Amino acid sequence: MKKENESADFFSRLWNFFASIRLTVVLLLSLAVTSMVGTFIPQNQSPAAYFHEYGEFFYKILSVLNIFDMYHSWWFQLLLLMLTINVIICSLNRFSTTWKIVFVKIPPFSVAKFRSLSTKEEFTSKRPIKELKKKCEDIASKKFSYCRVEQTDKGFFIFAEKGRWTRLGVYAVHFSIILLLIGALTGSIFGFEGFVNIPEGETVNSIELRKTGQIHNLDFGIRCDDFSVSFYETGAPKEFRSTLSIIEDGKSVLKEDIIVNDPLRYKGINLFQSSYGMLPPEKITLNIVSRETGMAYKKTAKIGQPIEIPEGMGTLVIKDYRDSFNYKSLSLGETFIGILNKKDGNSINIILPLHFDSFDKMRKGDFIFSVTEYDNRHYTGLQVTSDPGVLVVYSGFIVMIIGCFGTFFMSHQRLCIEIAKSGNNYKVIVAGTANKNKLGMQARVKRLSQNLARL
Amino acid sequence: MDSSNLLSVVTFVYGLAAILYISSWIFKKTLPGLLATWTAFLGAMGNAAGIIMRWVESYKLGIGHAPLSNMYESLVFFSCTIAVIYLVIERTYKNRIIGAFAMPIVFLSIAYASLSPNIRDQIQPLIPALKSNWLIAHVMACFLGYAAFAIAFGISLMYLFKQRDKDGESYLLSHFPELSVLDNLTHQMVTFGFLFLSIGIITGAVWANSAWGSYWSWDPKETWSLITWFIYATLLHARMMRGWHGKRIAYVSIIGFLAVMFTYFGVNLLPGLHSYAQ
Ligand code: HEM
Numbered sequence: 001m002k003k004e005n006e007s008a009d010f011f012s013r014l015w016n017f018f019a020s021i022r023l024t025v026v027l028l029l030s031l032a033v034t035s036m037v038g039t040f041i042p043q044n045q046s047p048a049a050y051f052h053e054y055g056e057f058f059y060k061i062l063s064v065l066n067i068f069d070m071y072h073s074w075w076f077q078l079l080l081l082m083l084t085i086n087v088i089i090c091s092l093n094r095f096s097t098t099w100k101i102v103f104v105k106i107p108p109f110s111v112a113k114f115r116s117l118s119t120k121e122e123f124t125s126k127r128p129i130k131e132l133k134k135k136c137e138d139i140a141s142k143k144f145s146y147c148r149v150e151q152t153d154k155g156f157f158i159f160a161e162k163g164r165w166t167r168l169g170v171y172a173v174h175f176s177i178i179l180l181l182i183g184a185l186t187g188s189i190f191g192f193e194g195f196v197n198i199p200e201g202e203t204v205n206s207i208e209l210r211k212t213g214q215i216h217n218l219d220f221g222i223r224c225d226d227f228s229v230s231f232y233e234t235g236a237p238k239e240f241r242s243t244l245s246i247i248e249d250g251k252s253v254l255k256e257d258i259i260v261n262d263p264l265r266y267k268g269i270n271l272f273q274s275s276y277g278m279l280p281p282e283k284i285t286l287n288i289v290s291r292e293t294g295m296a297y298k299k300t301a302k303i304g305q306p307i308e309i310p311e312g313m314g315t316l317v318i319k320d321y322r323d324s325f326n327y328k329s330l331s332l333g334e335t336f337i338g339i340l341n342k343k344d345g346n347s348i349n350i351i352l353p354l355h356f357d358s359f360d361k362m363r364k365g366d367f368i369f370s371v372t373e374y375d376n377r378h379y380t381g382l383q384v385t386s387d388p389g390v391l392v393v394y395s396g397f398i399v400m401i402i403g404c405f406g407t408f409f410m411s412h413q414r415l416c417i418e419i420a421k422s423g424n425n426y427k428v429i430v431a432g433t434a435n436k437n438k439l440g441m442q443a444r445v446k447r448l449s450q451n452l453a454r455l
Numbered sequence: 456m457d458s459s460n461l462l463s464v465v466t467f468v469y470g471l472a473a474i475l476y477i478s479s480w481i482f483k484k485t486l487p488g489l490l491a492t493w494t495a496f497l498g499a500m501g502n503a504a505g506i507i508m509r510w511v512e513s514y515k516l517g518i519g520h521a522p523l524s525n526m527y528e529s530l531v532f533f534s535c536t537i538a539v540i541y542l543v544i545e546r547t548y549k550n551r552i553i554g555a556f557a558m559p560i561v562f563l564s565i566a567y568a569s570l571s572p573n574i575r576d577q578i579q580p581l582i583p584a585l586k587s588n589w590l591i592a593h594v595m596a597c598f599l600g601y602a603a604f605a606i607a608f609g610i611s612l613m614y615l616f617k618q619r620d621k622d623g624e625s626y627l628l629s630h631f632p633e634l635s636v637l638d639n640l641t642h643q644m645v646t647f648g649f650l651f652l653s654i655g656i657i658t659g660a661v662w663a664n665s666a667w668g669s670y671w672s673w674d675p676k677e678t679w680s681l682i683t684w685f686i687y688a689t690l691l692h693a694r695m696m697r698g699w700h701g702k703r704i705a706y707v708s709i710i711g712f713l714a715v716m717f718t719y720f721g722v723n724l725l726p727g728l729h730s731y732a733q
Pocket of ligand 1: 092404
């Protein structure tokens with residue numbers, strides 16, 4: 001028996017802990033403060049970079065606390081989880097009360113409460129009661145969605161109200177937070193985020209995941225039919241456009257252009273234009289000038305395959321292509337590297353920067369090499385994501401906006417007009433309450449009363 | 456005259472309005488106050504005209520887009536929204552002293568945009584990532600929110616000044632609105648700002664999802680907007696559920712606005728990137 005009591009006690013204390021709005025304030029502030037840390041310390045860099053930046057001691061401390069990926073750390077997620085439990089328990093705690101207020105057939109009105117309001121308006125009227133009643137009813141039923149009249153010995157009451165359901169706005173907002181969390185969780189468990197580079201004309205069936213670097217196979221192939229990039233006159237990029245085809249069973253089932261901000265969605269997988277680049281050329285055309293004879297020759301070379309040098313002087317292999325190449329601290333940009341095997345058995349390196357045609361002249365060899373043409377193919381860089389939680393998150397967004405609007409800018413307003421005979425005249429009392437924006441309600445009551453008095 | 460010139464003129468008009476509001480507050484004269492209102496109104500009209508002109512100009516340059524794409528344009532929009540919201544409050548509450556606190560913010564914002572050497576006022580073509588209607592909604596909502604928070608900040612300052620003078624002895628504070636009115640106004644501005652900040656964060660997330668395939672990536676700018684959101688959510692709950700009023704709410708509202716400022720300016724100093732920065 002005692003045990004049961006204890007556990008019930010424990011349970012109710014836990015419940016009360018999570019039902020406290022003080023906890024909400026503490027959690028919200030803790031989240032605000034801890035979130036700052038991750039904006040001052042760049043997240044998800046390489047361990048070496050952190051080690052270099054903070055030294056061994058701080059590196060160890062910070063990495064134990066997961067500061068380098070803090071938004072996914074257990075303690076940050078715990079804060080979010082507690083916030084969610086807090087919202088749920090708090091809302092449950094109060095929901096039954098609200099429910100009873102919102103879902104009643106005949107809304108109860110307490111006359112005493114309205115009479116005791118300090119903000120009520122009063123005036124006397126000489127009009128006949130029928131006329132008064134009609135006018136009051138007209139006004140109340142025009143401005144309020146619910147309106148009822150009750151007869152009394154000395155006159156009557158009119159009760160009116162509207163916006164009862166706006167009391168649910170808070171729960172909508174809180175529910176939206178739960179939706180966001182469910183959606184985010186779904187995404188992080190069942191979704192993935194990766195990227196792939198596809199050369200023009202080629203098809204891929206798999207992508208590389210961002211987090212782990214693992215290869216992830218897709219159920220279909222993606223072919224890049226074409227890629228183009230255009231620029232403004234200022235040199236700033238204007239548009240990146242890839243023409244993609246979805247390949248299933250060797251057949252193209254869908255063909256679409258994508259640009260930044262306009263992705264392709266297929267079977268729950270989204271393909272976003274994210275980057276582009278040049279593929280290393282496979283074939284180049286060389287201009288070869290003989291110093292001795294002054295003759296110029298054109299030769300095509302494939303990367304890695306030796307070509308004969310004219311006049312029987314040996315062979316040249318284009319070994320490598322680099323996006324950037326430094327020669328004696330001079331930056332040459334895109335460059336081909338080759339090996340010249342001379343007739344006499346010596347071999348030397350040849351450096352062929354694309355943007356400096358006469359670079360090879362400085363070598364003072366028997367031949368001067370330069371690159372005149374090379375095949376340039378783009379590849380398109382795609383961000384590939386799948387997030388089955390997005391729909392839930394988006395519905396959370398919508399519910400939150402609607403809920404916030406309802407909570408902040410609409411209120412449950414109640415109005416009571418009492419008319420009672422006093423002497424030869426009628427005494428009219430107009431009083432109103434609202435669960436929010438009470439000043440606004442006061443002003444409305446005042447206007448309404450003036451309206452009636454002018455009758 | 457192009458939009459940049461017009462907006463430079465508007466800067467001075469706002470400056471004049473700020474001076475008039477402050478002098479009508481200090482010297483308690485109606486005439487400068489009346490002039491201030493009209494000057495501020497003129498400034499807001501010019502400001503709005505400048506924004507529209509800039510929009511038209513961008514189409515004439517063949518790179519048409521809504522003028523909400525960089526620091527300059529967003530600051531200009533920010534000024535305009537604060538000025539408009541303030542004028543509505545002035546009309547509703549029939550009190551010009553708030554102008555002495557709101558109009559300087561309007562002036563500083565547009566002056567910083569027009570005069571700071573770090574901010575380019577040319578119309579620039581949009582880079583691919585910024586070509587999205589979600590971006591327009593995002594920037595508009597954020598700045599409507601920020602404008603409301605800026606006014607809440609000004610009113611909170613007024614609250615703190617006024618409550619230190621309980622006996623009403625101070626000459627300068629005597630025409631301030633009642634404490635309860637200031638408190639209530641702060642709350643109204645914060646709820647308005649909170650709704651639009653929420654919409655701003657949400658539209659930003661939708662935009663990010665359409666451009667990069669992930670609606671939230673904890674980049675510093677996103678994170679700071681969320682921090683701001685947490686701070687104002689704290690304020691709302693403390694007030695609605697724990698009965699905080701007055702001074703404490705004023706302090707939280709001031710801290711909230713500092714977070715807004717950091718979201719906007721400070722984040723550019725942090726490591727990491729938000730493509731909208733600069
Ligand atoms: C998005 C903005 C939010 C708004 C507009 C909002 C609004 C409100 C309002 C108006 C109340 C009073 C409820 C009543 O009178 O019955 C309330 C209560 C509460 N809110 Fe929020 N809230 C928001 C977000 C959050 C968040 C993020 C949390 C996180 C835990 C939270 C937790 C609570 C709790 C625990 C209560 C008290 C229990 C209750 O009355 O339901 N709220 N909130």
